[in-house]
Structures are given as structure tokens and as C-alpha cells.
Amino acid sequence: MSDLFRIFDTTVCSDFPLPELPRVDGQDFALTVMMGKGDPDQFDSQGFERAFEWCDYEDRVDCWCDRKGDEYLYVFPQNATFHITSDNLITCFLDQDSSMQMLRHLLLNQIIPRYLATTGRLVLHASAVTLENGKSVAFLGNSGFGKSTLVSSFHRNGACLINDDCILLECGDNGVTVVGGLVGIRLFPDSVNAVFTEASGFTNYTPYTDKQQLFLKEQVGEKAPEPCVLDAMFLLNDPKKVSADEISIQPVSGSEAMMGMIGSAFSLDPSDRKMIVGNFKNVGQAISDRMSIYSLQYPRVHERLAEVRAAVIKQVESC
Amino acid sequence: MNFQATDRFNISDEVLSQEVNGETVLLDLQGESYFGLNEVGTRIWQLLKSEQSVAEALSTLSDEYDVSREQLESDVSELLAKLTEAGLVSLR
Numbered sequence: 001m002s003d004l005f006r007i008f009d010t011t012v013c014s015d016f017p018l019p020e021l022p023r024v025d026g027q028d029f030a031l032t033v034m035m036g037k038g039d040p041d042q043f044d045s046q047g048f049e050r051a052f053e054w055c056d057y058e059d060r061v062d063c064w065c066d067r068k069g070d071e072y073l074y075v076f077p078q079n080a081t082f083h084i085t086s087d088n089l090i091t092c093f094l095d096q097d098s099s100m101q102m103l104r105h106l107l108l109n110q111i112i113p114r115y116l117a118t119t120g121r122l123v124l125h126a127s128a129v130t131l132e133n134g135k136s137v138a139f140l141g142n143s144g145f146g147k148s149t150l151v152s153s154f155h156r157n158g159a160c161l162i163n164d165d166c167i168l169l170e171c172g173d174n175g176v177t178v179v180g181g182l183v184g185i186r187l188f189p190d191s192v193n194a195v196f197t198e199a200s201g202f203t204n205y206t207p208y209t210d211k212q213q214l215f216l217k218e219q220v221g222e223k224a225p226e227p228c229v230l231d232a233m234f235l236l237n238d239p240k241k242v243s244a245d246e247i248s249i250q251p252v253s254g255s256e257a258m259m260g261m262i263g264s265a266f267s268l269d270p271s272d273r274k275m276i277v278g279n280f281k282n283v284g285q286a287i288s289d290r291m292s293i294y295s296l297q298y299p300r301v302h303e304r305l306a307e308v309r310a311a312v313i314k315q316v317e318s319c
Numbered sequence: 320m321n322f323q324a325t326d327r328f329n330i331s332d333e334v335l336s337q338e339v340n341g342e343t344v345l346l347d348l349q350g351e352s353y354f355g356l357n358e359v360g361t362r363i364w365q366l367l368k369s370e371q372s373v374a375e376a377l378s379t380l381s382d383e384y385d386v387s388r389e390q391l392e393s394d395v396s397e398l399l400a401k402l403t404e405a406g407l408v409s410l411r
Binding site for chain 1: 329335337338339340342344346348353355356357390399
């Protein structure tokens, strides 16, 4: 028994429930997701070669991608393995010590965004909201830069969340449009407590991080997300490198904007020449397409979030 | 690195360029690295692509920018040295 779900602009057929995503009707779909049989260790990886590794902040490898032609094997040790083939099929294998919630988290926030990049789409590690004045803005930055806390703060003060971690951009006649994947927020407990004042439905989703997640059911409903014009993008400063005491918003040069966006673009195999060229061209087109891009520096103090919101809103009013 | 007035340059087949808001980003597929060029660097890159010699490029830049000849020669020489060292361009 399979159901259809919507993530970004793509309809997915899955043989297991994806409660984080809205269901859609119809028969057409672009991607199939299946649960594989057995433990990830039993997958026959003969012929695959290591394409790329990702390390954590202590330089330990915490994920890798093996490749055999157009087949990819994404391994998240102790959690899950994903086999991606060129016929648009993702087969998921759950580690016995992990959980389905963690597998879905990796599938929806890592694997599918990376898969979409292979189809020519531009998917960025960024958060985005539509403000009360109707303008949509995105915040670009690595993990730990404050993307989720910032959009959570906007969401709690009347903005409509597009996504807290991952967005898909498309260039069209009206400029750049943005669409999110799943509508949820993942925060560390201190930010949950600072931004959400009452019991709010956040749950732990993996024992490997203190981060908690919340899905905004009232916003998800059964309606697929609609793309909206992206009016501005803000590149967040690295709080560990630049400690800002004041809030500062400055226009960034074209090359600075492009380098920032390229560094945040998802890719299934970051060493693959075709994908590097694809992201390069897509980012170039997006920047040339009437979108305002700024740097945003601000003190990472929860008490100053209201000022940050006000500064962003004032800036985009001129876009 | 010193360049002759008659020098012309080949741009590597492994380099893609993208102009954004008056600036240029170069993608070196060989080294999988990126280079950002400011407005003047972008103009020099355009002149290199149009196969102008160093002297022709300096002459064009002198007409377009209100900058001393010495400054332009220094800027062009510095950029050519960086691009050559990175393997993005080579002397013909």
C-alpha cells in the first residue's frame, strides 16, 4: 500500500507513512520511496566506491556517499542507509538501533533535497518565511548560525514559515520563487524555551542531538506548499568567527552572494562535475534575477530577536 | 611575474565564468575552486576573453577608468599573475 506526498515541488510515492508531509491526490509522481528489507549491513555494496565523506566538528566521519555509476549509497552510521538509483527510486534501510522518525528526518532533510539537485533544481541550506507585509525572505547559513531560531521568532510573531532548514529556488518570469519542503522547526532547548513560551509540542527525534522538532500541523494541513516570490536573501554571519554586538545589514557584492549560495547548495555527490556546473549556473541565474541579497550580522542573544526582526522588515520594505 | 605588452592569453577549457551584478565568479573545474572578480577584474577578464593583448587591454581600461596608468598596470599584472598561477589562463 503506497500513498502520495508532496515535498518542495515534487510528488513522492512512499510505501511507508510520511506524516511530516501533506498528502496529495492523483496518480502521477516523480519519485518513489521504499523501505528495504533487512539491516543496512546486508546491502550488497560490491562495486561501489567512496565519492565523498562528511565530518562532524571533531573531524569524525559522520556520513558518506558511495557511488557506482548513477547509483548512490548514502550511509549514516547507526541510523540509516539510502540507496538511490537513476530510475528515481530511493530504498531506505533502517539501522536496528535507530528510529523511523530519524530515518524520515534524514530522508526529508538530506536525501530528497540532494536527490532533487541531480534533477537540475537549486536546493539551498537556508530557512525562509513570508512576513506579514507579504514579502518573503530567506536566511542562508551553516548549521549553528541561527537560521531556525530566527525564523521561529518570525513565525511566533505573525510570519508564515516556509522552511527552517532547506528551500528550493526556481527562476521564472516573476523573478526567483521559493518553496519549502516540510513545514517544521528544529531547535535546541534554549531556543525552544526563549521563542516558544508555552508547551508547544516539540519532541526529541534522535538520541544523537539535544535538538527538538516541531511540525506545524496547522500550516501543513493537507495542502501542498505553494511557491512564492523571494524578495530578499540574508547571508548570516558565522557567530563563532564574527561576534557582532550590533545589528548590521549591508548589501553584498555579486561574487560574495554567489560564493555564499554555492557553498549552501545541496548536491548528491559534491565532487560530481555535472552537479558542480549545474549549481554554479543555477545560482548565477538566481542572483541575476532581481533578488536583493544582504549580509546580516546580529548578536546571538534571544532578547535582541525583536530588534533583528524589525531591522529585516525595514530592509525588505524597500525591495 | 612580468608580462610583455604583446602577450595574449588562453582561457582554460576547465573554467566557467558567471557575471553577477557587475562582478564575476570563476569556477575552476580542475581544482574545484572558485574565484571572485570585482568590477575592474571583471572588465579585465572580458578583455582577456576577447583576445586582447596586455597593451590593448591597458589602452581600453585607460579609456574607461579614471585611474593612473601605473595603477592600471599594477592591477592587470597582479590579476594576470594570480590567474596564471591558478592555471585559469596561460600565455599563448
